[in-house]
Amino acid sequence: MAVHVRPVLLMLRRCIAVATVVVAVQFLAPAGAAERPERPPAESGSLADQIDGLIDEARELPVAAPADDAEFLRRLYLDLMGTIPPAEETRAFLDDPSTDKRTRLVDRLLASPQHARRMQVWLDVTLMERRGDTHVPSAEWQEYLRRAVLKNRPLDELVREILAADDTDPARRPASKFYLDRGGELNLLVRDVSRLFLGRDLQCAQCHDHPLVGDYEQQHYYGLLAYLSRSFVFSADNQPTVFAEKGVSDPVKFQSVFSPDDTYETLPRVLESEPPAEPQFPGGQEHVVAPADGVRPIPKYSRREQFARDLACADNRAFALNWANRLWALMMGRGLVDPVDFHHSDNPPSHPELLDLLADELVASGFDMRHLMRSIASSATYGRSSALPDGIDPKTLVPEQYASGPLKPLTPEQLCFSLLEATGIAAAHRAAVQQELTTGDPRLGELLAVDSARERLADEVAEQRVYSRLQGNLGAFISLFGAPGGSPQNNVQSTVHQALFLSNGGPLVGWLAPGSSQLVDRLAKLSDADAIAHELYLSALSRPPNDLERGQVAGFLAARAEELAKAVSELAWALCTSSEFRFNH
């Protein structure tokens, strides 16, 4: 390579660019290199068949036809990537004549950095329920989750890390968000551990055995609490607040308000399992660092570590059933046990064998989320159209029979990103990022194109940059379309304020404004109404228009020829606010 004298500024710029890549490579190396091999797809294929067998055998209703390619593509994109597909992706998929294209699509999406983002959001919203930040910044916690999904880390391992988090290792600081940003409130933690990790809301068992659920006993509540009763939020000057733990505590005692004269005592235990054997130390020797004023104690034996081991493990059936059910609900719109935090014998799964099968598979795969999602996505049950067969009244639909593809309202994130995609904004930012990464600096482009691992890295860096450009749009959607922070996010209502936001004041009107809209301006340049209709439906609804729709578009535009852009904007708004857009179908 010839040596030239270059302007210093340019050199510097290049150094920075290269440095960025090197840092990124180092930062991401473990993610790429150590990614866990997933279970072979062949087995998951047979799991998909088993799923279909168990669903079909329990159904009485006629079945909807298989989803066509467009419906399947949009559904899978929303479920695995958190957004609708880009128009060019839809075009390519619909044009692809191969018979295995759905299988390849599932594989490709699961391996993509956008999938890690999608699951990061899901895990974050599931575990933290949009609580405000107190001690651990969301950005760090979300990055921690994203990298865990990217590496396809076992879910049980991740949960163990979260439940054992004690901040002794600064690198794992984000994992302590679950405890710390709940203020270390023991009763809140017991409720949420029981709901989120065991699938049973034990809150009502705090004061007495659950009044409605025979299975939920007060001793279960206090058994969990006993694992955490030595833990407390510790703050000292100039140090980050941590969830610390002592090595000793009074026994955990409780009384039922139904029989206040009897006092019970419990050791730590998960539901009906035996209490763990705990090492005993002579009095005064329970600590590596003894508690004192302003000193964070460190116990020789940590009950919280024990908690993580006892709860998030293959032997704990409730844990496996909980996650199998939650992943099913993520893909299919409702849990086999519904609500997802109400597992008990009077509320049995709609398909007990199927839930058992999924839980077994989750355990056998080493808590491999990707594996389970691939299997579900590959099933005919997942791939059914949401349109009921002729002659079936939608009102007679029994959702747990899975006769048709479920309608799932888009989450605030899905809605926001899908609108950004439909209106062409996401694509514009992707293009700008590609420009930055490749043509903006040829050497960087070269570096990222060296081999497939680097290409994968390039994809990931691009995804991060695009996300950081777009994420500022999320807030307004979350506050209006999400549930209040700190409450479950799966029961969200439609409100008049959402419609007003999409109609009048929110960003959508601007995203579709003639003269500044990527989508509208692109379409308005097309010559004939047919082309406009095609592009519009492909962009917004991820499918071509049918004949009726093409005719309607043509008629509408013909009457508005003198203000075409405005008419296109109105059409685009109508599609973006239609039920077909609002729901994953």
Place this chain on the structure above:
Amino acid sequence: MKCNHACGSQEHGLARRSFLGTMLGAGASAGLGTLVRPAAAEELQRQQKRVLVCYLAGGVSQLETWDPKPRTDTGGPFRAIPTSVPGVHISELLPHTAQQMHRLMLVRGVNTNENDHGKGSYIMQTGRRREPSTDYPYMGSLAARLLAPEGAALPGYIHITPGGGGSISAGEAAFLGPRYAPVVLGNGNPPQNTALPDAVSVTSDAARQSLRRQQDERFLRRRRTALTEAYTSTYDQAAALMAQREVFDVSKESEQDHERYGTHDFGRHCLLARRLLENGVTFVKVSHSNYDTHNENFNFHIEQLGEFDRTFATLINDLADRGLLESTLVLVLSEFGRTPRINHLYGRDHWGTAWSIAMSGCGLQLGGTVGATNDNGTEVVDRQVDGGHLFHTYLRALGFDPTDQLTVDGRPVQIADPAAEAIEEVLA
């Protein structure tokens, strides 16, 4: 382990068996705050009961309002004045309100034992102490859920605040869901996004809405569910709300009324509140800010109550004249009162231990007081109540049974705190 009654279910004294027996049928279905006895709610909606809350933010001093202690070490510099009810005296800072005393009931024995703004505010508006694990709905959200007519165009719970933009405080609705959250009218402006954007004309809006409906029609023919119905109906609600935007325009009220209510923000906001109540809004809260007078308590109470007094008296009088008071529960609340002790800044500090609120309307016993504090106001000596008792009382006045259950994700939750009951003597 001390139990904090997080469950919120029926009285804990009930045997579990009988509980299981009575509740199993009703409690099995999941959902957002399903009322166990829906028929009762329908009847209430028919009666068109309403609520008006004047929220004196920051904590108004009971000694400068409803429970003066003149000529004592804690009384401060103001005198007590007679009212329209013989024997009942209130602070000289409320001369106009004093003339409406026959339409008020003062609760002078409030002890919420809470000196934190946020927690006090929560207690006074949910009737419960805050628990880490469960959020309960504010009474405005409950009223919107249980009292507002189904399908009403106007929001059921409106909060008029001084300053600030409009927003939706989704948290206040808790498990009832955001549909029942307050619509906040910052500085009395209409709800957000209720005007068409400049770029969209009325005809253009009609065109796009029509296109949306056509698109929905095709899609939903084979896919209609309760969720899609709920979604599509929000656009009809939006249109209905936009059509009624004038209801939020207080300038439509007469100049004379503006003068009577006062040309300051609180006057304007109370006039808007009257307009909203007359147009069928179920629950209106007007905040007046700010009473957190750690410094110069007396100067600032002159100023704030100078605005409050005439405006509030005018509003009460108007509601009575127009026949609305019988069906409208009126409350004057704060998060707490203020310390009897006067601090070194001539201020009074936070005090939830012995303070007062005022109520009116909705068939309550009026023209008197219930509860009392000692000579210098440092403790409650008669008929002590907390936020729970008050909440039960409001619900009863509105015609609810506060012990009715809401079903929240399969869990029964009594509407009002099971540990409290209504103040029977103020109920008719």
Place this chain on the structure above:
Amino acid sequence: MNTAPDSAVAAADPTQAHVAAEWEHDAPLINCRFDPTGRFVFATSEDRSILRFDVESGQKFVLETQETWVRPLVFDPTGETLVSGGYDGRLVWWSAAAETPGPLRSVDAHDGWIRAAAVHPSGAQIATAGNDRIVRLWNMADGALVGELAGHEKHVYSLLWHPEGQFLLSGDLAGVIRQWDVASRQEVRTLDASALHTYNGGQGVDYGGVRSMALSHDGGQLACSGLTAATNPLGAVNEPMLLVFDWQTGELKTTHETKDKLKGIAWRVVYHPSGFLIAISGGSGGGFVIFWRAGEAQEFFVHKLPNTAREMDLHPDGLRIVTAHHDGRLRISRLDGKPNEEEATS
């Protein structure tokens, strides 16, 4: 007369200021004034009493308790008569110098608080004002109302007669100072002291005001006291400030603040015969007597008091300052040499 000779006035050295005496009462104090002869100091308290202390002996006499708190205390030039103004709007004349002082007359003078009163240099008239925003003039001799001056839009906080007797100044919450020609009842001019006022939109409150006024001994300058930097009125976050105007032109000459941004309100300002300014500051920062030289923005000395202070007066001898405190004490601070080293360091 107890007034000290010029040599003693010259001996006043604020940097020597120290608390020389403390007199107790069992309720927080509001106001304090020496009578013109310097024999007594009168004070008012949150227990609605008016107190009289003998300056030499410290002996306390409690005058008849009032309906509400008493704020202004003014005297006829002989010191024989005291007039007090109450938050019940009532003026009361007292036999101030009698062995057992008693009420002589009372007049319902205002609707709401009387915040300020001032006696004409001749002793013939008394001006009063407060929350009803009207300045009223009364015959000192018989309590007859002789005039009204209307125009203030906010509560009137302070009054000051010009020593030549023709003009009365009234200052209000908004920082508006009105100069009245009393004979014609006409307003001559207004001075803008609005820097002493703030409206806090978030809290919805007016705050500040012209808390006191004083004219320099040469008649050339008018000082007004109050507060500035009121970022949180309800939380008492504010700093003392004086504005000094040129009497002839009405121009603002000097804005006096404190070096260390002390927290408080300058409740009162007086001119020392030697020419420097003395202000009392009380509030969230504690109690301070602050001394500024004319024309210098920052103080040359701060005398820290053991408790927050609410009022202050300068003895006719120019060497003693009395301050009224929330802890129920009156404190006498001397401006001349400290008696010994122990006290200086204590």
